[in-house]
Amino acid sequence: MRPLVLVLLVFLAGGCVSSSKGGSVHTSQPAEGSASTLPASGESPAEEGSSPALSLRESRLSPEGVEPPALTPAEQEEIWQAHLAALDQEIDRLETLLERDRKDAESLEAFIARLSEEKAELQREGPAAYRPSLWLELEGSMVGPPEFGQLFYYKGMTRSGPFYHLAGLKGGALSAFREERPYRILAAVLCRRYYPFPSSYIFVYRWDPLR
Secondary structure, rough: OOHHHHHHHHHHHOOOOOOOOOOOOOOOOOOOOOOOOOOOOOOOOOOOOOOOOOOOOOOOHHHHHHHOOOHHHHHHHHHHHHHHHHHHHHHHHHHHHHHHHHOOOOHHHHHHHHHHHHHHHHHHHHHOOOOOOOOEEEEEOOOOOOOOEEEEEEOOOOOOOOOEEEEOOOOOHHHHOEEEEEEEEEEEEEEEEOOHHHHHHEEEEEEOOOO
């Protein structure tokens, strides 16, 4: 019986897979069980819960950013405006959730307060001094209309994120994106979204079609 027990132990040990370092968005490959790079239209990688457990401390959503581009004053202001617009949209979204259901009032109100502080800080700073804290290169596409809040499905994205939602596009014309067409994008990460998993708004600075 000992050889059989030994075989069983080896088999069970082989089934224990350690979690890989996640979040590298421009070099990592999807882990087994991850969301498809280009899922079918309408597929959601994770359902939005009504009571996400969120830390209010800012965290880097990816361990690897990329070198920021040299921005002109006009580009700095455009991204700054997009950051403010994303904050306003997220605050409005959370206030609507509060009106609908007070069950998670404490965490919602705390998150709204943090976003409001971030907005006030940005306004004090002004566009001339503004610098996005993180830039990412992603490869993927949008499976819905290229509109505010649309999720960008990228290579390496898993069902627990990080998730990146469109908040702006250089030049202001979101219609420059083509639905379901794959792109390599350079994006500035703006503000966090209220969600159980890492989720943020992004401003797409550059987009190169992959076909």
